[in-house]
Amino acid sequence: MMKLTSEQIDRLYQFTRQHYVEWYDLQTELVDHLANSIEAQWQENPKISFEDALQIEFKKFGVFGFMNVVEKRQLALQKRYSKLVWKHFKEFFTIPKIVITLFSTVLLFLIFRNYSQVEILITTLFMLVLITFWISLFYQSRKNKIEYKTTGKKWLFKDIIFGHSSFAGLSYIPFYVLIHTDFSQNIGILKAAFFSLLFVSMALCEYIILVIIPSKAEEYLKETYPEYALENAN
Amino acid sequence: MKNSQLYKGSLNTIIMKLLEEQGRMYGYEITQKVKEITKGELNITEGALYPALHKLEADGLLDVEVEKVDNRLRKYYKLTEKGTTENVNRLAELEEFIKNIQTIVNPKLSY
CATH class of the missing domain: 1.20.120 (Four Helix Bundle (Hemerythrin (Met), subunit A))
Structure with a gap:
């Protein structure tokens, strides 16, 4: 099974920061979530690129992205x-x-x-x-x-x-x-x-x-x- | 199930029930488990799951553990003692609710 590299994990942290998640504790939980989803997508379709898989998963969070999660936290x-x-x-x-x-x-x-x-x-x-x-x-x-x-x-x-x-x-x-x-x-x-x-x-x-x-x-x-x-x- | 309004009120109970069965779980695992059990009929949205988990945690019903898995940190949730007791009450409430809804939706069954 294809796993994410450390660089890709860093990229996910960067991605959460770009989407207004300032706090490391919340970033960490979201990074693991995104990573799991990307790995699952690779299992079904090994050809999908990292960035595409990331976008697909991010869309599931809705139009407000991570905002709701941050607010509730x-x-x-x-x-x-x-x-x-x-x-x-x-x-x-x-x-x-x-x-x-x-x-x-x-x-x-x-x-x-x-x-x-x-x-x-x-x-x-x-x-x-x-x-x-x-x-x-x-x-x-x-x-x-x-x-x-x-x-x-x-x-x-x-x-x-x-x-x-x-x-x-x-x-x-x-x-x-x-x-x-x-x-x-x-x-x-x-x-x-x-x-x-x-x-x-x-x-x-x-x-x-x-x-x-x-x-x-x-x-x-x-x-x-x-x-x-x-x-x-x- | 397309109409997420219908299960929203039961989301916390669903999470707690799963944690009771599985011991401890992480966020992504919960979404997948629900999908698997309901054969894809019920889809917990990510935007609703984490707020629910964080609220249950703040209420002292869930406890967290963090472990390094592969090259990242993973946060696991499990029921606290208070959560286990609360889970029994909420399940009973939910069952009662389902029964009532059934009598309303399908009144003939009750006679």
């Missing part, structure tokens, strides 16, 4: 990432970590209740969270880009971990809340409790997204991509 991994964030977040509401969560919430609550310029304080705190978030985000994705330049391989889940764009959008929410909150009188118990809990939750999310998950990135990447360990060993 992004959604699936995005979901996996959200689940990961949620898993870590829940840890802060179970023993033993809940002690830290409760302590900081109560402390904030007391400060909010007893500080006269509470509006400025709350706005400043949220601004701080936001600014540190954006700065770290910038540095992490830059570091990720540099890594990509040296390895030449982009991993979708890695891009999500170090780019976490889906969560960046959520960071504006507190400001909508702040704009619509009336601070004219002293802050009530309910408001104080709400803002202390909101702030602690946001700070926790930031800590999880920027520190905890990136520190375990290798582990999560190996879990998602068995080939990740294989590739990086070479």
Whole structure:
């Protein structure tokens, strides 16, 4: 049976890149698929050229080519990432970590209740969270880009971990809340409790997204991509 | 079968059933197996297969293994424990559905 050469495999990788598949993990799966199909076509008709066989198989993916596959893969991994964030977040509401969560919430609550310029304080705190978030985000994705330049391989889940764009959008929410909150009188118990809990939750999310998950990135990447360990060993 | 709308909702169940029987499979193998079993009547499109596999994987129903075969990497899918349990439920659901469709399409059979 005729098999594909290494050069032809490289050509298939190039082909997926030409059709907007940026990520190596997805390229690899599609390359194997295309290769299998081409070899199967050769078995039936040994005369068909490599490029013709490739075009025949590619047509089966429809008018949008690999686009749909890429999009759905992004959604699936995005979901996996959200689940990961949620898993870590829940840890802060179970023993033993809940002690830290409760302590900081109560402390904030007391400060909010007893500080006269509470509006400025709350706005400043949220601004701080936001600014540190954006700065770290910038540095992490830059570091990720540099890594990509040296390895030449982009991993979708890695891009999500170090780019976490889906969560960046959520960071504006507190400001909508702040704009619509009336601070004219002293802050009530309910408001104080709400803002202390909101702030602690946001700070926790930031800590999880920027520190905890990136520190375990290798582990999560190996879990998602068995080939990740294989590739990086070479 | 030309009308792919008819099997779209069952694609996940078909994939899981195959994986239960075969242990582990790769994408291309799944398309070929379905074609073989149904004698070419049912044709899973590539554009639908991979999204379905990736979704099942994200839901924790499938696990992946990667191996070097010939001069390329091959990604195999297999059922997780959760996937095996889920497979039983979905098969039962699908069978129930087929039965109901039969009574609608061919009501006399039910009497």
